[in-house]
Amino acid sequence: MSCQINGEVPGGVYLCQIRENISCGACCGLYNVADASQEALVSMLTCRTETFARVSRTMDAILAFRQEIEDREVQTRPYPQFHHCPYIGWVGQKRSRVGCLLHPLAQGNHGVDFRGLSYYGGMACRVYFCPAYHRLPAVPKEIIREVSTDWYRYGLIITETAMLTAFFEELERRLGRKLSRDDIVANEKAAEVLTQFLDLKLNWPFRPRPIVGWANYFFEDRLYVNPPINYESLGHPASKYDILLRELNSSIDSVATLHKAERVLERILGRLTEALG
Ligand code: SF4
Ligand code: SF4
Structure with missing residues (x-):
């Protein structure tokens, strides 16, 4: 869930947002889409990020964005019970890595944390750490x-x-x-x-x-x-x-x-x- 450093990181090594083009969105369901090729994900993330940039930061507008995305995108999923979050998009100065559009540091949010409007809720998005954190040495x-050179491969393997x-x-x-x-x-x-x-x-x-x-x-x-x-x-x-x-x-x-x-x-x-x- 692109979780944040909040005090001690389990296992001591942070894994979610690493550098300009390396990050992970696996627990947000990033790869649980009908077409999970890199090209398809790039297109999906670009479209979402551009659309979200025009959304006013009100509860109604943010929830309407979710509806719009879910109406627009194919909702058939390889793993039906693995939630895919519509709020995953591009983050960073160059929009060059995956991350949470509702995060307080994401563009246009002015420090406000909107993750409470997500399916999992703000607390889960803030504190969740995947098993790799706890168990991988x-x-x-x-x-x-x-050694990772792009977010796509990094997010596929790090978990x-x-x-x-x-x-x-x-x-x-x-x-x-x-x-x-x-x-x-x-x-x-x-x-x-x-x-x-x-x-x-x-x-x-x-x-x-x-x-x-x-x-x-x-x-x-x-x-x-x-x-x-x-x-x-x-x-x-x-x-x-x-x-x-x-x-x-x-x-x-x-x-x-x-x-x-x-x-x-x-x-x-x-x-x-x-x-x-
Ligand atoms: S709101 Fe969605 S994209 Fe953001 S951290 Fe939560 S699950 Fe991930
Ligand atoms: S799957 Fe793990 S490394 Fe990837 S964003 Fe979630 S908590 Fe972070």
């Missing part, structure tokens, strides 16, 4: 903040707590030591290989087709989770990359496909270990 958080934890744990196991932020951030080759891993969220060839949605439903009620791989029907023991395969939402129907998917991960981890050697 500080070093991976810092690394991903630094993937189980995937990122498993990946960095395996990397540390291979290295035989703890990883530091600068191991990756100060090493161009390592950053490039890590980016290849992060981009698997978008490029993973083993996702079920057609792709239903890109959003990560990370809320505690676990209404939408990736199905486990059925190793029994494959007649194959569980993969050592099981968490990664599952979190990448893999559809594995044969041992050959399983081995192919494992090789992709193996190659990236091998190259990254080498770059850090």
